[in-house]
Amino acid sequence: MTDVMTDVMTIALLLLLLAGLLFWLAQALRQPTGIPWVRVVGSDTGGGRTFDHPLFARSIGLTGKPDYVLEKRGVCFPVEVKPGREATSPYESDVMQVAAYCLLLEATTGHSPPYGLLRYARITFRIPYTPAVRDRVLSVLEAMRADLTREPCARSHTNPSRCRSCGFVAICEESLISQ
Ligand code: SF4
Numbered sequence: 001m002t003d004v005m006t007d008v009m010t011i012a013l014l015l016l017l018l019a020g021l022l023f024w025l026a027q028a029l030r031q032p033t034g035i036p037w038v039r040v041v042g043s044d045t046g047g048g049r050t051f052d053h054p055l056f057a058r059s060i061g062l063t064g065k066p067d068y069v070l071e072k073r074g075v076c077f078p079v080e081v082k083p084g085r086e087a088t089s090p091y092e093s094d095v096m097q098v099a100a101y102c103l104l105l106e107a108t109t110g111h112s113p114p115y116g117l118l119r120y121a122r123i124t125f126r127i128p129y130t131p132a133v134r135d136r137v138l139s140v141l142e143a144m145r146a147d148l149t150r151e152p153c154a155r156s157h158t159n160p161s162r163c164r165s166c167g168f169v170a171i172c173e174e175s176l177i178s179q
Pocket of ligand 1: 156164167168172173
């Protein structure tokens with residue numbers, strides 16, 4: 001074997017080892033997050049494949065963009081990431097958000113996701129998408145639509161930090177913080 005061939009084989013071997021090391025490192029980094037190592041179909045985070053448009057289901061009047069849509073064995077499921085949340089169980093509003101993304105994927109792909117994932121700062125929750133959860137999302141959507149047509153109602157809390165992070169603070173007359 002010539003010296004050149006030996007060098008080429010050595011470099012090829014080193015590259016193979018490097019690829020293996022990078023793959024192992026990527027898996028080691030992802031494993032503690034609870035997010036499976038599967039194909040990323042879309043993302044709303046600026047990394048990977050970004051969505052061209054939000055998901056839109058005219059039949060239920062719902063639109064939205066999950067942080068990620070992953071695919072495992074041909075089935076897509078949503079992932080919502082809330083890195084600032086520290087809790088040992090998921091908030092109901094977050095469960096409904098993930099379930100709404102499951103509903104959107106079901107309506108737009110024709111396949112029901114078995115679950116969605118909700119990632120907090122340290123824990124990933126698997127939110128099952130069952131017929132009961134689906135019914136709950138649909139009734140929440142119905143209640144929200146009914147609220148849109150109601151007269152303005154009084155503030156239901158005395159917590160300024162809720163107003164600080166509220167999307168309506170600029171136009172809300174009941175706000176607890178001065179603008
Ligand atoms: S700003 Fe208005 S709508 Fe928002 S949380 Fe405060 S009181 Fe409620």
